[in-house]
Amino acid sequence: MPEKRSAGLLLYRRTADGGTEVLIGHMGGPFWSSRSDAAWSVPKGEYGPDETPEAAARREFEEELGLPAPDGEHIALGEVRQANGKTVTVWAVEADLDPQRMVPGTFTMEWPRGSGVLREFPELDRVGWFTLAEAAPLLVASQRAFLERLAAHLGGPGA
Template sequence: MKISAGILLFKRLKEHTFYFLVHPGGPFWKNKDLGVWSIPKGEAAEGESLLDRAKIEFLEETGKAVDGNFIELMPITQKAGKKVFAWALEQDVEISGLISNIITINWPPKSGRTIEIPEVDRWEWFSSEEAKQKINPAQAGFIVQLEEILSSE
């Protein structure tokens, strides 16, 4: 089973909570929106610290390092079977200066040709309702968990 680790960044403004999500780069995702956004995350190697992997992935996909009081969330399993571990972190990030790492993919699929694409092509803050529509459906569970935690504070 593949395991990924990521960070659900959030910020609170008055009575509203906003969530930071990333949109995958490349031609396959170009015109897709609802259900394809994600927390910044990536695959972890066996035995690797998952929180360390989550921080590395955030840096690779945004160009920004984050640290602070992480809130561990219960892992979720995505439709294709990947298990995702996540930590929530309350912090604001200005999206205008973000930059993603570049990855190489086969395109078109099974063509034997490769192209370089940014791993992430957009970053946005979304309200709770918007975020739950934009995010990968399984990852919406992270938002629900965090909101339960925050409401009990």
């Protein structure tokens, strides 16, 4: 069985006080609805062998947020391996985006489990801008490395 791979875009913007904020999304569906810590993610998704990771990152951004991926320099933040074994590759892009404009993509699953009822849920139920320090505890643990790599690229811990 081939290894599962995901790719995503981490948007960042500079704040008036010289800091940095990142745009992350709260994972949708019943498993995440009552959680906040470690329940947020970089907008990302899986891709197959016929698609480049960077193309997948742009496509998944649009699918998950319902907005086109912003243009701009793509800063490679590398890969991480999540607890589920999936490898995630992320690029940072400096851009601004109004979270209120998001129209989330959806997925279908049986809920409640064993009920035979299929329900549709948003892939991300909300997105928001957070400082790097605010975002760290919210992100799933493996993705926190992307914040550290972005901060190092921008020149410091709180960048």
